[in-house]
Amino acid sequence: MxxxxxxxxxxxxxxxxxxxxxxxxxxxxxxxxxxxxxxxxxxxxxxxxxxxxxxxxxxxxxxxxxxxxxxxxxxxxxxxxxxxxxxxxxxxxxxxxxxxxxxxxxxxxxxxxxxxxxxxxxxxxxxxxxxxxxxxxxxxxxxxxxxxxxxRAGPPVLDAPAPPSAPADARGLPREVLVPGGPFTMGTDSDPWALDNERPAHTVDVPAFWMDTVPVTNAAYQEFIADGGYDDPRWWTPEGWEHRRTAELTAPQFWFRDGGTGWLRRRFGHVEEVPPDEPVLHVCWYEADAYARWAGRRLPTEAEWEKAARHDPATGRSLTYPWGDEPPSPEHANLGQRHLRPAPAGSFPAGASPLGIRQLLGDVWEWTSGDFRPYPGFAVFPYKEYSEVFFGPSYKVLRGGSFGVAPVACRGTFRNWDYPIRRQIFAGFRTCRTAGEAR
Structure with missing residues (x-):
């Protein structure tokens, strides 16, 4: 052919x-x-x-x-x-x-x-x-x-099989992985279907940092709730605290108490227990940022996230996907609405980055600390309403794609953005810390 x-x-x-x-x-x-x-x-x-x-x-x-x-x-x-x-x-x-x-x-x-x-x-x-x-x-x-x-309220109309169980090594994974400092190539000039905000490729020097091996789980987030994280303004930015108060946030969207000490959630019309080992879902940027502060950590910058997802220290190359340049398969990531829920933390070892970080693509969008800004040398193509009109401090960048994202719209350079108050999107997060800081 x-x-x-x-x-x-x-x-x-x-x-x-x-x-x-x-x-x-x-x-x-x-x-x-x-x-x-x-x-x-x-x-x-x-x-x-x-x-x-x-x-x-x-x-x-x-x-x-x-x-x-x-x-x-x-x-x-x-x-x-x-x-x-x-x-x-x-x-x-x-x-x-x-x-x-x-x-x-x-x-x-x-x-x-x-x-x-x-x-x-x-x-x-x-x-x-x-x-x-x-x-x-x-x-x-x-x-x-x-x-x-x-x-939508009402009886369920969507169905899909559950994702595979976590692999045997998931519980033994390290909490975090060191991403070495130094330059890497961010963005792309070579992907023919990359959109304008992913271009051009440019070199960014990123100091060494530690990144969570997997996204923050429901169980970990419940510890934040149980410790009074929603009631302590120390963990929230002033804007975040004001939003938490006015919106009366007490837990991720769609969570509610089961009458005892446990948590239930509504998922596409089904009511079920909140699975402790799944990445947390339906949290806004302010909640993700508050959790990170409570944990003594922070959200990664957009450059840190992309370096963790694409940089191969052995070759110095920036890969298309964390696992390489091969298009996504069901062994690599939870994409394409195949499962309608995140897979357990630690899943998809075949999709890990060269450093061993898992689930960087699929499962949940991941909030980063950065505002949505153009790359140096950005050029509108083919119309300014795709990206340019959204640039500025109003929007925070999300990376990685969720279980709801199709593989065609998910790659290591793909950039999503939304208001920091948004929770209906399929968003979670992972945290990081600068190398040398206390754990």
């Missing part, structure tokens, strides 16, 4: 996988639930359904294919920047049946564009970038829709 044929087949497979996920998350509900708003933080699922089609029309049919618009009247309606999520239920949205029909019409034309010869010299077409961008966009909405399902 020629290189061009391989790129076409890869792009087609990713577009089809994204669409299958979109339909699985929407076909399981009736029209009334698809058009309802299950939380003011989220769009109706029916809005997401049509939005992914509109983005595909704009970028694959019009921009990449240079074809006439199919539904230009939908551009404003499904523009995420024009209408806050809380306002979207009041819009004259397409019905689910209309949205599905529109998706099919757009996809038919997009596949014709995909099978045509790419325009030479057009950066949108280089290595199939625009098709990868659209597939990643739809898969990102797949995770957003999964978060909406978590917020």
């Amino acid at each position: 020629s290189g061009q044929a391989q790129r076409l087949a890869h792009a087609l497979a990713e577009l089809e996988a994204a669409r299958a996920r979109t339909l699985a998350l929407t076909d399981c509900l009736g029209d009334d639930e698809l058009m309802a708003q299950h939380s003011p933080l989220m769009s109706p699922l029916g809005w997401d359904l049509a939005h992914v089609g509109n983005q595909e029309e704009i970028w694959l049919v019009r921009e990449a294919g240079r074809r006439p618009a199919l539904r230009p009247d939908l551009d404003d309606l499904y523009d995420a920047f024009r209408h806050p999520r809380a306002d979207r239920p009041a819009l004259p949205l397409l019905s689910p049946a209309q949205a599905r029909r529109y998706l099919g019409q757009v996809r038919d034309q997009a596949l014709e564009v995909l099978s045509a010869s790419p325009r030479a010299g057009d950066p949108l077409h280089a290595d199939g970038f625009v098709f990868g961008m659209v597939a990643q966009h739809e898969q990102q909405h797949g995770e957003t829709m999964l978060a909406t399902h978590q917020l």
Whole structure:
């Protein structure tokens, strides 16, 4: 198979996988639930359904294919920047049946564009970038829709097998791993589907530090709660303490007491005991930062996180994934909504970094200490609303991807961001300390 044929087949497979996920998350509900708003933080699922089609029309049919618009009247309606999520239920949205029909019409034309010869010299077409961008966009909405399902009240409609049990060596892992100091290459110039905020590659000198071998677990986080961590302003930034008070935070979102001393959680409509060995989930940045301070540690910087996830001390290379350059498999990481929950801490030894740090990709997004900022030499591509409009101190960076993330939208350079108060996202964290500091 020629290189061009391989790129076409890869792009087609990713577009089809994204669409299958979109339909699985929407076909399981009736029209009334698809058009309802299950939380003011989220769009109706029916809005997401049509939005992914509109983005595909704009970028694959019009921009990449240079074809006439199919539904230009939908551009404003499904523009995420024009209408806050809380306002979207009041819009004259397409019905689910209309949205599905529109998706099919757009996809038919997009596949014709995909099978045509790419325009030479057009950066949108280089290595199939625009098709990868659209597939990643739809898969990102797949995770957003999964978060909406978590917020939805009512009987369960999603199901998936439990993740594998932790390997035999999980309990014997060291608490932390030393990441040696020195320069490494952060970001990428070589990944053809990397997005603009992941570029360009640049050298960052990171002093030595100790990183948690696994993400912070539910059991460890319960110790913070039991020690009065939510009631002690010493562990919180002033902004965090104010948010903790006004939002009345006492535990991760979806946790509640079982009437005794234990904790239960709601997960996609199921009520279950909080598993002690899973990474903690549904905590905001302020909670993660407070836990780290209580533990005498801190959240890693974004550069520290990426060095821990990508740097190979033996070769000096920055890897695509913690385990190397091989695409993710089920042995490497918990991705793609296969399990609908994090795997136990210490899982996936095949996915460990060269230094032995586990679960850096998949399971839970990991809060870092940093604000979302451009890299030196950043250039907008192909539109400023993907990254540039979000740069600044309002957003904190998350790394690594969760169980809800598709492999196409998860790599060692991928950057996610959100407000520090957000908890409905599938976010956890791990902590670190500067080398030489007390444990």
